[in-house]
Amino acid sequence: xxxxxxxxxxxxxxxxASLRALSFAAGxxxxxxxAAVLFGTAGQVPRGLLAGHGAVRAHVVEPGDIDGxxxxxxxxxxxxxxxQEGAAAVVAAATDRGAEVMAYLGAITGQPMAANxxxxxxxxxxxYDIVRHRWAGLLLEDARLDGSPALLTVAxxxxxxxxxxxxxxxxxxxxxxxxxxxxxxxxxxxGAGHTSGASLATARVVVGGGRGVGGPxxxxxxxxxxxxxxxxxxxxxxxxxxxxxxHRQQVGQTGTKITPELYLACGISxxxxxxxxxxxxxxxxxxxxxxxxxxxAHADCAVIGDLGEVIPALxxxxxxxxxxx
Amino acid sequence: MExxxxxxxxxxxxxxxxxxPGAQEVDTRMxxxxxxPHEECAVEEAVQITERLxxxxxxxxxxxxxxxxxxxxxxxxxxxxxxxxxxxxxEWGPIATAAAIVAEARRRAGAGxxxxxxxxxxxxADTGDYQVGIRVACALGWPCVTGIKSLEVTETAARARRxxxxxxxxxxxxxxxVVCVKEGINLPRYxxxxxxxxxxRAVIEQHAPARQAEGLTKRALHVPETERKQATxxxxxxxxxxxxxxxxxxxxxxx
Numbered sequence: 001x002x003x004x005x006x007x008x009x010x011x012x013x014x015x016x017a018s019l020r021a022l023s024f025a026a027g028x029x030x031x032x033x034x035a036a037v038l039f040g041t042a043g044q045v046p047r048g049l050l051a052g053h054g055a056v057r058a059h060v061v062e063p064g065d066i067d068g069x070x071x072x073x074x075x076x077x078x079x080x081x082x083x084q085e086g087a088a089a090v091v092a093a094a095t096d097r098g099a100e101v102m103a104y105l106g107a108i109t110g111q112p113m114a115a116n117x118x119x120x121x122x123x124x125x126x127x128y129d130i131v132r133h134r135w136a137g138l139l140l141e142d143a144r145l146d147g148s149p150a151l152l153t154v155a156x157x158x159x160x161x162x163x164x165x166x167x168x169x170x171x172x173x174x175x176x177x178x179x180x181x182x183x184x185x186x187x188x189x190x191g192a193g194h195t196s197g198a199s200l201a202t203a204r205v206v207v208g209g210g211r212g213v214g215g216p217x218x219x220x221x222x223x224x225x226x227x228x229x230x231x232x233x234x235x236x237x238x239x240x241x242x243x244x245x246x247h248r249q250q251v252g253q254t255g256t257k258i259t260p261e262l263y264l265a266c267g268i269s270x271x272x273x274x275x276x277x278x279x280x281x282x283x284x285x286x287x288x289x290x291x292x293x294x295x296x297a298h299a300d301c302a303v304i305g306d307l308g309e310v311i312p313a314l315x316x317x318x319x320x321x322x323x324x325x
Numbered sequence: 326m327e328x329x330x331x332x333x334x335x336x337x338x339x340x341x342x343x344x345x346p347g348a349q350e351v352d353t354r355m356x357x358x359x360x361x362p363h364e365e366c367a368v369e370e371a372v373q374i375t376e377r378l379x380x381x382x383x384x385x386x387x388x389x390x391x392x393x394x395x396x397x398x399x400x401x402x403x404x405x406x407x408x409x410x411x412x413x414x415x416e417w418g419p420i421a422t423a424a425a426i427v428a429e430a431r432r433r434a435g436a437g438x439x440x441x442x443x444x445x446x447x448x449x450a451d452t453g454d455y456q457v458g459i460r461v462a463c464a465l466g467w468p469c470v471t472g473i474k475s476l477e478v479t480e481t482a483a484r485a486r487r488x489x490x491x492x493x494x495x496x497x498x499x500x501x502x503v504v505c506v507k508e509g510i511n512l513p514r515y516x517x518x519x520x521x522x523x524x525x526r527a528v529i530e531q532h533a534p535a536r537q538a539e540g541l542t543k544r545a546l547h548v549p550e551t552e553r554k555q556a557t558x559x560x561x562x563x564x565x566x567x568x569x570x571x572x573x574x575x576x577x578x579x580x
Contacts (some may be wrong), residue, residue: 072463096487102456103471107423113419115453116455134546136450141543143544147541186469187496190489200491246509250508250509285569294340301569303558303561303565303566309563310563313562
């Protein structure tokens with residue numbers, strides 16, 4: 001009774017979210033084998049990394065069979081592998097692609113799919129007791145998942161990556177999927193403007209700007225601060241709905257979920273939909289004129305004051321610190 | 326161009342989510358309802374497309390009779406036709422919801438006015454299942470794309486773009502299709518007064534779909550115990566900066 005786990009690869013290697021999903025799959029398998037499923041060449045498979053997170057096998061779908069990202073074809077391959085392995089469950093990180101492929105897998109197999117799970121365990125009768133996010137994690141749902149195989153995506157910002165000491169060598173097997181008509185109809189083309197720079201979702205430091213920034217001209221100091229901290233700028237929903245900044249910078253339920261070491265929230269009151277997006281931050285510092293702002297209940301530290309005064313002073317201090325001793 | 330937009334009535338949540346005594350629903354006595362933000366953008370996108378290409382926007386919802394309020398909100402924004410797939414108020418999961426939408430699409434096709442495009446929000450604000458659009462598309466044999474933040478549509482085909490790891494990726498496909506959009510694809514307009522009046526008078530088409538079985542069963546909801554931190558105030562204004570630098574150094578976030 002294998003558990004299959006979709007593992008996503010990108011230019012930077014194996015997605016951290018996929019390693020967390022793999023750890024989740026290992027927990028769910030409770031001793032049964034976990035098999036990773038990758039789309040790429042066998043040579044690209046990070047054998048040590050996957051074995052070190054609990055996989056005993058890796059099935060690789062090579063570009064000769066499916067070239068690039070085609071969600072329905074990826075799901076078809078997972079469906080074929082699930083049947084071949086007699087898989088009890090199929091798991092993926094709840095990334096854009098993971099959620100999409102698992103939804104297709106649900107549609108292809110006619111099985112239910114539980115999205116954004118944080119825990120899952122056998123209920124004893126072949127079904128699973130799960131806890132999953134609702135409202136982007138502002139609520140939790142206890143539910144029973146009755147599917148064969150059980151299909152789950154994992155809210156990876158809420159589950160850890162767990163390493164296995166001294167794992168056995170990974171058994172890598174090629175897999176040739178049998179595709180159906182229409183499976184390759186939708187496939188991704190990477191667009192212009194693709195950057196390998198820090199993205200909001202994976203940045204180590206995020207400097208957030210909210211209504212308190214005051215307008216589109218107020219973001220230059222935040223950009224400068226983010227640059228000094230090796231991070232990027234994120235914004236609240238009001239900032240994008242006012243058109244001050246592009247939507248791709250939005251942190252929150254309808255924007256991006258972030259998981260930085262430091263979130264420096266400037267002029268952000270802390271609406272719950274915003275906090276759903278930064279709950280994965282390790283440390284939060286709020287800079288706000290209002291000592292009663294809701295964000296202070298979520299932050300580790302706060303500086304009370306006007307951004308126009310605090311941010312330039314912080315920039316100057318950071319410059320002085322990194323300058324010649 | 327016949328465009329159907331699927332919207333969902335969801336509780337409007339503000340400062341704090343409170344549950345009903347049985348922990349089965351969000352308590353809405355103090356808040357009210359709205360449609361998910363992604364779906365507001367789906368309605369706007371559909372209206373913009375028909376402004377360019379002509380055609381009709383139908384707004385579709387599955388929910389209790391009171392969900393007619395959300396249909397009228399969409400009518401006020403420029404949708405011309407509204408369809409209520411009526412339930413008894415119980416929560417339907419994604420399999421049952423998708424089946425009801427598929428039945429509506431087939432009914433419309435049977436009447437010779439089949440949808441060329443179905444727009445959905447990428448995920449509902451409340452249940453966040455991320456799958457209704459894809460299930461609908463697979464049942465109809467249509468292509469589907471999700472997470473879309475830019476859409477160009479002609480009479481027969483579409484190109485859609487979405488963010489992917491700091492860049493973007495695009496998809497080209499023929500119509501009919503299902504497109505699941507995200508907030509940010511446009512800035513939704515505010516309803517006009519004539520729009521509101523038209524919405525108030527509009528007749529809402531109603532159907533009562535049969536509920537399909539679902540393999541995912543809700544037992545209870547709960548509010549996660551978050552670490553209520555109550556921030557340590559480091560100081561006021563620029564004078565607090567040295568203390569802040571010290572904290573950042575301690576956390577190891579300064580290189």
